[in-house]
Amino acid sequence: MDSAVRTHGRAQSVAILPHMRPAPLTAVGRSVPRREGADKVTGRARYTDDVPAPGAWYGKTIRSTVPRGRIRSITLDPAFDWQRVVVVTADDIPGDNVVHLIRDDQPVLAPRGGEIRHKEEPIVLLAAADRSTLEEAASHVRIEYDGAEPVYELAQATEVFSTVAIVKGEVVEDVKDLKDVEVVERTFKVGLQEQLYIEPQGAIAFPEANGSIKIIGSLQCPYYVHRALKRALKLTDQQAVVIQAETGGGFGGKEEYPSIVAVHAALLARKAGRPVRLIYDRHEDLAATTKRHPGVIKHRTAVKKDGTLLSQDIEIVLDGGAYCTLTPVVLSRAAIHAAGAYSCPNVRIRARAVATNTPPNGAFRGFGAPQSLFAAELMVEHVAERLGISSVDLRRKWMLRLGDTTATGQVLTESVGSELVLDAALKAVGTVGRPDGRTVKRGRGLSLVFHGSGFTGSGEKKLQGTIAMEALADGTFRILTASTEIGQGTKTIFCQLAADALGVGMDKVVLAPQDTSLVPDSGPTVASRTAMIVGRLVQEAASEIKERLKRQKLPLRVAKSYMQPDSIHWDETTYRGDAYPVYAWACTIADVDVDMTTGEVRVTDLVTAVDCGKALHPVMAEGQIEGGSLQAVGWATIEEIKMKDGGYQNDRLATYLIPTALDAPRIRTILVENPYSRGPFGAKGIGELPMDGPAPAIIAAIHDATGVWLDEIPATPEKVLAACASR
Amino acid sequence: MRFTLNGQAVSFEGSGARRLLDVLREELGATGTKEGCGEGECGACSVLIDGEVVDSCLVAVGQVEGREVTTVEGLADGGRLTALQQAFIQHGAAQCGICTPGMLLAAHVLLQQAGRLTADDVREGLAGNLCRCTGYTKIIDAVLSCTK
Numbered sequence: 001m002d003s004a005v006r007t008h009g010r011a012q013s014v015a016i017l018p019h020m021r022p023a024p025l026t027a028v029g030r031s032v033p034r035r036e037g038a039d040k041v042t043g044r045a046r047y048t049d050d051v052p053a054p055g056a057w058y059g060k061t062i063r064s065t066v067p068r069g070r071i072r073s074i075t076l077d078p079a080f081d082w083q084r085v086v087v088v089t090a091d092d093i094p095g096d097n098v099v100h101l102i103r104d105d106q107p108v109l110a111p112r113g114g115e116i117r118h119k120e121e122p123i124v125l126l127a128a129a130d131r132s133t134l135e136e137a138a139s140h141v142r143i144e145y146d147g148a149e150p151v152y153e154l155a156q157a158t159e160v161f162s163t164v165a166i167v168k169g170e171v172v173e174d175v176k177d178l179k180d181v182e183v184v185e186r187t188f189k190v191g192l193q194e195q196l197y198i199e200p201q202g203a204i205a206f207p208e209a210n211g212s213i214k215i216i217g218s219l220q221c222p223y224y225v226h227r228a229l230k231r232a233l234k235l236t237d238q239q240a241v242v243i244q245a246e247t248g249g250g251f252g253g254k255e256e257y258p259s260i261v262a263v264h265a266a267l268l269a270r271k272a273g274r275p276v277r278l279i280y281d282r283h284e285d286l287a288a289t290t291k292r293h294p295g296v297i298k299h300r301t302a303v304k305k306d307g308t309l310l311s312q313d314i315e316i317v318l319d320g321g322a323y324c325t326l327t328p329v330v331l332s333r334a335a336i337h338a339a340g341a342y343s344c345p346n347v348r349i350r351a352r353a354v355a356t357n358t359p360p361n362g363a364f365r366g367f368g369a370p371q372s373l374f375a376a377e378l379m380v381e382h383v384a385e386r387l388g389i390s391s392v393d394l395r396r397k398w399m400l401r402l403g404d405t406t407a408t409g410q411v412l413t414e415s416v417g418s419e420l421v422l423d424a425a426l427k428a429v430g431t432v433g434r435p436d437g438r439t440v441k442r443g444r445g446l447s448l449v450f451h452g453s454g455f456t457g458s459g460e461k462k463l464q465g466t467i468a469m470e471a472l473a474d475g476t477f478r479i480l481t482a483s484t485e486i487g488q489g490t491k492t493i494f495c496q497l498a499a500d501a502l503g504v505g506m507d508k509v510v511l512a513p514q515d516t517s518l519v520p521d522s523g524p525t526v527a528s529r530t531a532m533i534v535g536r537l538v539q540e541a542a543s544e545i546k547e548r549l550k551r552q553k554l555p556l557r558v559a560k561s562y563m564q565p566d567s568i569h570w571d572e573t574t575y576r577g578d579a580y581p582v583y584a585w586a587c588t589i590a591d592v593d594v595d596m597t598t599g600e601v602r603v604t605d606l607v608t609a610v611d612c613g614k615a616l617h618p619v620m621a622e623g624q625i626e627g628g629s630l631q632a633v634g635w636a637t638i639e640e641i642k643m644k645d646g647g648y649q650n651d652r653l654a655t656y657l658i659p660t661a662l663d664a665p666r667i668r669t670i671l672v673e674n675p676y677s678r679g680p681f682g683a684k685g686i687g688e689l690p691m692d693g694p695a696p697a698i699i700a701a702i703h704d705a706t707g708v709w710l711d712e713i714p715a716t717p718e719k720v721l722a723a724c725a726s727r
Numbered sequence: 728m729r730f731t732l733n734g735q736a737v738s739f740e741g742s743g744a745r746r747l748l749d750v751l752r753e754e755l756g757a758t759g760t761k762e763g764c765g766e767g768e769c770g771a772c773s774v775l776i777d778g779e780v781v782d783s784c785l786v787a788v789g790q791v792e793g794r795e796v797t798t799v800e801g802l803a804d805g806g807r808l809t810a811l812q813q814a815f816i817q818h819g820a821a822q823c824g825i826c827t828p829g830m831l832l833a834a835h836v837l838l839q840q841a842g843r844l845t846a847d848d849v850r851e852g853l854a855g856n857l858c859r860c861t862g863y864t865k866i867i868d869a870v871l872s873c874t875k
Contacts, residue, residue: 047761049762487822619819652768
């Protein structure tokens, strides 16, 4: 049967699975008003620092000033009256001095005599009734160190956090004997990037009766914080309560770090016996919290003269910074996406993440994939150039299609949108316009990427995210999940999904607050999994309630946990199998102006066609894609972090620049609906995908404009001018 | 010290050197105004002083003595959203919402200006207000939809 694969405003006809024929929907697919929209436009929405906490003191973190060494002494200067403040050191931690995540390497507070592994490492916490007392106290804390030689260079790093090896077929090692084979080698570098949510990190801790601690904070993953609190403060499940306040952006930056902020606030509140607000200012947030992993990616690609792809040999090294955080999972996603959206019979991917004495890097939208896809996409360009053929034609020849096999041996059985998005994007652009200015050259570049939706490999199976739904006596339905609204629309789309699955109006559906004492653990709000994985559970719970209400009475409660479909197989030891349940696809076309006198790069137009399965809320889906695309434009062009002695030199918003409305191109989004049978109403996760495509498209556009290839981002004016000069 | 906040006379006793942002948030309960950077770069703390957009993190409260301050709480008229606020919801111009109060005030001033606004005018007018969620496209659409 033919069914509509809808692009925005135009329809294409392709075959899709018959059971995906959509039922009439009243909420899903409509751009209904955002649930908390009125609160957000009137100032009523309460973010962490807006939450009243009568009697609360202010908290502050004293951090290391050296990148590596040992703490020789911590001294409280007797010139200050320490009765006026609360002081917390590692000695005050009732549980384990560990930030609970993957590896127990990161202390909550570096102890006296303990090792310092990076600048800005937390050592002492202070709380006081007012800010001036707090600052005065801070200036009277003396910490002495025995310094050690720091490691900054990836080549010199000896500690390896994790490695990944993916092997498919046999890579072409020696080409001397092969006729008509070209081998193209190239090394790419990507830089650090700050998430730069506009609301800095923050939490308020409330000590409660019976030794409980309640946290209200800006966070993506309530249960990550819950586990960290339990571990460090030795609390039971019930004693640790974590509530998400309205959250002013996350982008991965509020996946790991809020555990540290919350545990710190909790330690202070516990000792002070009163609530403590620990709200970072922008400088502290930039200086101390996680960034996107920088890295070096080396490709060696063998092709026949006719463009037939023979083999890809890829080596990835990511800089994890000083502690493990989520680095092994980031590396895993980087490695799995490293071959790009292409079908190659012989692939070898060797990836490792190493430790340096810089602040830990961590989760950031795309989670390793933007780094490796940047290199993969530019390799297509370099191979095309070597062969003297169009890179678009080469992509058509190589692209993964239905039935093809990925680098991990996953056979793509449905919802493969590679060609759909390529065609849609190409159709949407006209000819390249004239450059804006006499010294300016204009060029165009294209990229084609895919992004696995949901956790990698067995992640979802291990996690078994759980949600609940209640049919209440008053005729309303309540959704209980720990999945957070961070701007992407969780609150709205969950209600849309439930309303249509129940066959009721959206006004009959409410969402329980993201409070660990009320809602089950539906998993972290990360990995492009919320709409697709958790949303599907919402849909299933609603369908079951609808069924059961035919014979059962109100009130009713249904819980749903993720069940891995039997058809998904993943072997973590060999990295073979179904790395992701499904992939979302995107083609991005960027036009840039390069000023040949200043080296300045300006993206003038950006078109992205995205195969999202089903746009549950078209305006929000576009919003995700546009915002993610601009974040990628920033990463590719102006967002540069300069290191000095293991710290970030430009750790203020005056010096770390992100795109403004003036810098931003008009971003045009084309939503291609190519349903996925196990997604809610066909939807796939797209939160991270828009971070992948723009950077390589922009670098290709710079080449189109100037004739020079940059191998490193961001494409700052200095790099562009240097590349043009050395030509 | 006295000034007008969203049409109401308010008074504040304390140091005139305190940041207007802190006085609004901590003394007057107007937490709609947000702090994003504390150094006048992000515009999240934008308020109107006598109708001009100002970063309230850079203004000492003493400077607004006798003047009129408008925050996001003062936009809606008795609970009825303005056309601009409605447009922000309809166009998806507010995602995480943290830049929204400042963005709304900057856009509100733009819309007061005479003459027809172009997309470039809006970009120029909102260049002091950073948004990390939307890529600005939907914000610009929302503002332009109010120019008719």
